[in-house]
Amino acid sequence: QDEVMTSSGTEKALSLLRRLPRVSIGNLGPNPGAHNEKRRGRGIYGGKTHGAGSGGSGQRQNFMRVGYETGNTPFYLRFSYQTYYKGHHLKLSYTPLCMGKLQMMIDTNRLRCDVPVDVTQLMATGLFSISPQQKEGGFMLENEGIDHFKATINIEVQWANEAVIASVERNGGFITTAYFDPLSLTAAIKPVEFFGRGIAIPRRMLPPQHLIDYYSDPKNRGYLADPAEVARERFLLAQKYGYELPDVNASPNKDILLERKDPRQIFFGLEPGWVVNLKDKVILKPTDPELKEHFAS
Amino acid sequence: MIMALKPCVRQLGGVAQVWRCVSRSIAHQTYRITAGNTCHDINDAQKAAGPTSARLPRLRHTIPESYEKVEVSTAEWSYVERLLPLKSIPKPTGNPGEVMPSGWVVPSAKPGDYPYFVPRSANHMLPVYLLHKPILSKHVTSVKHVQGDIFALSEELREHLTQLLPSRKIINMRVHEPHQMIQIKGQFVTELKEFLLKKGF
Numbered sequence: 001q002d003e004v005m006t007s008s009g010t011e012k013a014l015s016l017l018r019r020l021p022r023v024s025i026g027n028l029g030p031n032p033g034a035h036n037e038k039r040r041g042r043g044i045y046g047g048k049t050h051g052a053g054s055g056g057s058g059q060r061q062n063f064m065r066v067g068y069e070t071g072n073t074p075f076y077l078r079f080s081y082q083t084y085y086k087g088h089h090l091k092l093s094y095t096p097l098c099m100g101k102l103q104m105m106i107d108t109n110r111l112r113c114d115v116p117v118d119v120t121q122l123m124a125t126g127l128f129s130i131s132p133q134q135k136e137g138g139f140m141l142e143n144e145g146i147d148h149f150k151a152t153i154n155i156e157v158q159w160a161n162e163a164v165i166a167s168v169e170r171n172g173g174f175i176t177t178a179y180f181d182p183l184s185l186t187a188a189i190k191p192v193e194f195f196g197r198g199i200a201i202p203r204r205m206l207p208p209q210h211l212i213d214y215y216s217d218p219k220n221r222g223y224l225a226d227p228a229e230v231a232r233e234r235f236l237l238a239q240k241y242g243y244e245l246p247d248v249n250a251s252p253n254k255d256i257l258l259e260r261k262d263p264r265q266i267f268f269g270l271e272p273g274w275v276v277n278l279k280d281k282v283i284l285k286p287t288d289p290e291l292k293e294h295f296a297s
Numbered sequence: 298m299i300m301a302l303k304p305c306v307r308q309l310g311g312v313a314q315v316w317r318c319v320s321r322s323i324a325h326q327t328y329r330i331t332a333g334n335t336c337h338d339i340n341d342a343q344k345a346a347g348p349t350s351a352r353l354p355r356l357r358h359t360i361p362e363s364y365e366k367v368e369v370s371t372a373e374w375s376y377v378e379r380l381l382p383l384k385s386i387p388k389p390t391g392n393p394g395e396v397m398p399s400g401w402v403v404p405s406a407k408p409g410d411y412p413y414f415v416p417r418s419a420n421h422m423l424p425v426y427l428l429h430k431p432i433l434s435k436h437v438t439s440v441k442h443v444q445g446d447i448f449a450l451s452e453e454l455r456e457h458l459t460q461l462l463p464s465r466k467i468i469n470m471r472v473h474e475p476h477q478m479i480q481i482k483g484q485f486v487t488e489l490k491e492f493l494l495k496k497g498f
Contacts, residue, residue, distance in 0.1 A: 100399055107397035108389040108421050115379050124382035150398040191380040269376030275367070276377055283374065284367040291364060 090210070092137035094159050095128055099167055100145025106153070116259045116268060118156040119180065123189045130189050132182040141175075154257045156223075165221055166237050172246035174257050178223040179215050181205040184266050191267065195276040200286070203264045203272040203295060223263055271295065389421055394497065406497035413445035415498040423498065425489045428480075438485040440493075441478045448472060451479050457492050458485060 021027065067074045105111035110125050119138050122128060130136050138158035146167035155168060156176045168175040180188055184204040187194040206224075207215050215222035218229035238245040248257055264272055273295030275284040286292055391397065393405035401421075408414040418424050424441040443450055451472045458468050458481070469482035481489075 103399035107399045107401045109387045287366045288363045
């Protein structure tokens with residue numbers, strides 16, 4: 001009886017431990033007062049004053065929303081549009097590619113020249129990123145390095161000026177400017193991903209109203225221009241810049257240099273309507289005459 | 298994408314009349330079929346919804362079986378292979394020390410030539426970089442991947458820069474041996490690249 005009456009706190013604690021479950025993170029908690037739960041004071045009844053003392057609205061940090069001008073229409077809401085942004089959602093932007101960088105890529109074997117160079121080949125280098133969803137149209141060639149450009153290539157970009165065209169043609173190459181609509185561009189820049197989707201190669205759409213003039217102009221070597229006029233412009237540009245146009249037929253890469261895409265084609269050699277099966281390494285072509293007519297149109 | 302042929306039905310004096318809202322020419326244009334999309338059999342619809350019929354046309358939401366017949370070919374596979382990107386960065390070809398039209402130089406130095414060795418980066422470029430946060434007027438030129446006796450290279454660089462810029466009294470340099478890097482306060486990218494190219498790196 002003495003033992004029961006004189007059970008100490010330790011014995012009580014130990015007996016408790018024997019009964020309780022194993023200690024784990026799930027049944028532990030902080031001691032009272034260990035965590036200071038700060039509650040943000042709001043207004044005069046919050047209880048906490050943000051370290052600014054209490055009393056008077058000036059001492060209370062009751063901020064209004066950024067830009068609020070105590071009732072009148074704020075500056076950032078006064079103008080619903082700016083004229084210099086008009087039509088910005090319709091305009092495309094292009095990734096600049098300097099001729100110097102193009103030459104460097106060719107020199108270091110980064111860009112293969114045994115095939116015609118187009119958006120797909122430029123993206124295959126892994127040095128660029130294009131997002132058609134952000135209204136990016138492709139590549140535009142820049143003037144930097146045109147004097148040192150020495151490669152003979154057949155290149156297809158989305159924008160090029162006169163000096164760039166001259167520098168390409170001076171070395172016996174060919175340049176074409178071609179438009180890719182966003183869906184076609186998505187397919188062109190990542191062909192492996194596109195083929196993995198298992199859908200037919202789409203037809204490339206024609207340029208929008210404000211771009212059709214650019215791509216129909218032989219001066220810009222547009223893909224919709226008359227090839228005879230383009231040839232004439234090549235001759236005239238050579239005269240303007242003072243170089244002699246090298247003869248294509250004499251060059252060893254004649255086949256590569258003369259390869260061109262149809263305006264409705266995205267990839268060289270592959271027609272719209274075909275489905276490429278990368279796993280089985282075959283191409284599936286439609287046989288239904290209606291489908292064929294649609295894709296050929 | 299595909300416009301639905303919806304003949305309007307209007308009640309005129311108790312008699313239901315049907316007008317074909319979509320003209321024949323538009324219907325022809327919207328006859329766009331791609332694999333996976335539903336198609337309209339326009340002919341069926343036009344036959345069913347005659348000028349006096351009150352019923353809506355019976356539409357077909359299935360792809361005709363003739364579309365599934367495909368021709369399998371491997372003749373144009375070479376064009377597909379052209380599109381596949383390379384798995385690794387290709388190696389440049391050229392004689393050691395050759396200067397290419399773009400100004401890129403083929404490396405000629407070997408690891409034993411000097412007490413140190415500076416290999417090219419993964420993209421075959423010189424590992425000289427300019428660290429600069431545009432908002433600060435603080436430029437640091439950094440030479441990375443320096444193997445071997447990095448201190449020997451740092452001394453040579455200091456000598457070279459002192460020669461180039463006699464007005465400069467102090468050249469602040471930081472040699473970080475574990476990171477194989479030399480950092481110099483200032484903008485010396487062009488000078489250091491020329492120095493390394495002369496050495497053959």
